[in-house]
Amino acid sequence: MAVVPLTPHKCVRFEACPCYVRFMAETTYQLPSPLVTTSVDWLGGEPCFTGRRVAVKALFDYLKTGQTLEEFLGDFPSVSREHAIAVIDLANRVVVLPDAAE
Numbered sequence: 738m739a740v741v742p743l744t745p746h747k748c749v750r751f752e753a754c755p756c757y758v759r760f761m762a763e764t765t766y767q768l769p770s771p772l773v774t775t776s777v778d779w780l781g782g783e784p785c786f787t788g789r790r791v792a793v794k795a796l797f798d799y800l801k802t803g804q805t806l807e808e809f810l811g812d813f814p815s816v817s818r819e820h821a822i823a824v825i826d827l828a829n830r831v832v833v834l835p836d837a838a839e
Contacts, residue, residue: 772823789815793824
């Protein structure tokens with residue numbers, strides 16, 4: 738795998754640069770704890786994927802409109818597949834109450 742320089746270059750939007758997207762797609766990271774954080778300094782307090790400036794709402798907006806997890810990950814390459822799935826699982830655990838099955 739070639740080393741991709743992550744220094745500003747001629748791209749107008751660095752995050753949209755194909756070399757940056759390719760680098761981020763190949764990057765994995767240990768799942769943070771907690772999975773979701775809020776800070777008034779990041780997106781005005783919107784719940785975000787921890788360590789990423791990506792709102793959790795964006796993931797659920799994608800899924801709600803019929804877009805796939807792959808499409809979300811392609812548009813937000815700083816979020817790993819594992820992190821996105823862990824957030825979906827967390828939301829499922831919060832929404833599905835243990836008494837609901839009875």
